[in-house]
Amino acid sequence: MTKPTLLTRALLSVRNIQRGLATVTDQSFANTAPPTAPYAISVSSKPPPAALKLKSGPVFHGQSFGAQTPISGEAVFTTSLVGYPESMTDPSYRGQILVFTQPLIGNYGVPGLFKDQYGLLKYFESDRVQCQGIVVGDYSARYSHWNAVESLSSWCARHGVPGISGVDTRAIVHLLRNKGSTLAKLVTGDDAANENFDKIPYNDPNNRNLVAEVSTKTPVSYNPFGDVKIGVIDCGVKYNILRCLVQRGAAVTILPYDFDFNKVSHEFDGLFISNGPGNPNMVTETVRNLRTALSEYNRPIFGICMGNLLLGLAAGLNVYKLRFGNRGHNVPAVSEDGKGVITSQNHGYALDDSVMPSGWVKYYVNANDGTNEGIRHSVLPRWSVQFHPEAKGGPQDTEPLFDEFLDRVRAEKLKRVGTPLFIPERPVVTPTQYA
Numbered sequence: 548m549t550k551p552t553l554l555t556r557a558l559l560s561v562r563n564i565q566r567g568l569a570t571v572t573d574q575s576f577a578n579t580a581p582p583t584a585p586y587a588i589s590v591s592s593k594p595p596p597a598a599l600k601l602k603s604g605p606v607f608h609g610q611s612f613g614a615q616t617p618i619s620g621e622a623v624f625t626t627s628l629v630g631y632p633e634s635m636t637d638p639s640y641r642g643q644i645l646v647f648t649q650p651l652i653g654n655y656g657v658p659g660l661f662k663d664q665y666g667l668l669k670y671f672e673s674d675r676v677q678c679q680g681i682v683v684g685d686y687s688a689r690y691s692h693w694n695a696v697e698s699l700s701s702w703c704a705r706h707g708v709p710g711i712s713g714v715d716t717r718a719i720v721h722l723l724r725n726k727g728s729t730l731a732k733l734v735t736g737d738d739a740a741n742e743n744f745d746k747i748p749y750n751d752p753n754n755r756n757l758v759a760e761v762s763t764k765t766p767v768s769y770n771p772f773g774d775v776k777i778g779v780i781d782c783g784v785k786y787n788i789l790r791c792l793v794q795r796g797a798a799v800t801i802l803p804y805d806f807d808f809n810k811v812s813h814e815f816d817g818l819f820i821s822n823g824p825g826n827p828n829m830v831t832e833t834v835r836n837l838r839t840a841l842s843e844y845n846r847p848i849f850g851i852c853m854g855n856l857l858l859g860l861a862a863g864l865n866v867y868k869l870r871f872g873n874r875g876h877n878v879p880a881v882s883e884d885g886k887g888v889i890t891s892q893n894h895g896y897a898l899d900d901s902v903m904p905s906g907w908v909k910y911y912v913n914a915n916d917g918t919n920e921g922i923r924h925s926v927l928p929r930w931s932v933q934f935h936p937e938a939k940g941g942p943q944d945t946e947p948l949f950d951e952f953l954d955r956v957r958a959e960k961l962k963r964v965g966t967p968l969f970i971p972e973r974p975v976v977t978p979t980q981y982a
């Protein structure tokens with residue numbers, strides 16, 4: 548038999564890799580093989596069964612991946628196409644069972660713990676998987692991406708988060724869309740085969756103060772030599788929100804959600820209220836402190852998502868629960884001056900803006916369902932949006948809102964201080980910056 552040429556060996560190896568059969572062992576291929584070995588995955592054993600029960604509906608049978616732990620939470624769906632590591636580590640998803648409408652999940656694996664120059668994880672939005680479980684149509688055990696270090700399944704297993712695949716996510720989403728988000732249970736192994744869901748009770752995360760679970764316990768500062776100081780009420784802030792602020796030159800201090808900002812407000816040139824999980828009505832301490840801030844603090848205030856809901860509550864608006872919420876990276880919103888933007892969203896509650904309190908106006912509105920997407924004060928520098936301008940994942944259409952906030956913070960500081968400030972250059976946001 549003739550010795551295979553380098554080319555035929557390479558082609559054979561690629562074919563084996565595509566079949567998921569081979570571990571790249573031949574050292575002569577060391578230069579062409581990826582640095583980690585994401586292809587070296589055995590797909591031989593059959594995954595154990597898993598079953599998902601919607602409280603308001605039927606049982607769905609599929610295969611288990613990730614942790615073999617029975618869980619319960621609120622089942623919600625997201626229409627995002629990519630960004631599962633970012634979504635799953637977003638603290639706003641805490642307590643939720645996330646159903647992906649994108650059928651293929653896991654195919655680019657999970658990135659490693661790379662940090663940026665500010666000490667923030669580059670590819671995750673917090674330091675852990677926050678959602679309770681995930682539901683996917685087609686889980687890809689084989690994965691490939693230059694920054695991947697492990698499979699979605701092994702990452703979920705390490706974080707105690709179960710997944711179910713091989714279920715008709717279209718049918719599940721139809722139920723969630725028509726009947727609304729509902730509690731659900733996910734079980735694996737024999738319990739799944741026997742439809743035994745009794746080992747755990749239904750657990751409604753919206754009855755807990757989830758913000759208290761994810762907020763920082765003590766103040767933490769980033770970029771301490773920034774020219775303006777921003778206090779961030781941390782209700783479960785995403786790392787990319789902090790990055791969007793520090794990248795633009797601000798010094799940022801995150802404060803516990805129940806810390807009374809008013810005691811230290813003179814130290815800060817601006818106040819930011821972050822995103823966060825669960826029911827905003829559970830976060831009474833923050834609303835109370837914000838109400839005081841609205842009457843005593845005249846420097847700029849900006850909020851995102853939970854920040855919009857809490858600022859709205861403090862201003863005198865009510866919140867209500869949406870039937871199925873808005874979660875995805877393709878949600879259109881229209882500003883008060885008629886400008887359309889595509890936004891990243893993840894929320895189940897909304898402000899009732901049918902009657903605006905005196906001095907406040909609607910800022911953005913959702914172009915799909917007409918719900919509130921932001922409020923602003925008509926005179927004072929205070930405003931908030933329901934969508935996520937920091938994206939991660941999602942479109943960057945609205946990232947300039949961070950520039951507007953910091954421009955205003957600097958303008959107000961200039962009025963107080965009187966001497967021009969050193970204003971750092973704006974970051975040039977290019978795709979490679981996020982690579």
Ligand SMILES: NC(=O)CC[C@H](N)C(=O)O
Pocket residue numbers: 639821822823824825826827851852853854893894895896897
């Ligand atoms: N992303 C968020 O901040 C979510 C806000 C709130 N927990 C909601 O679901 O409406």
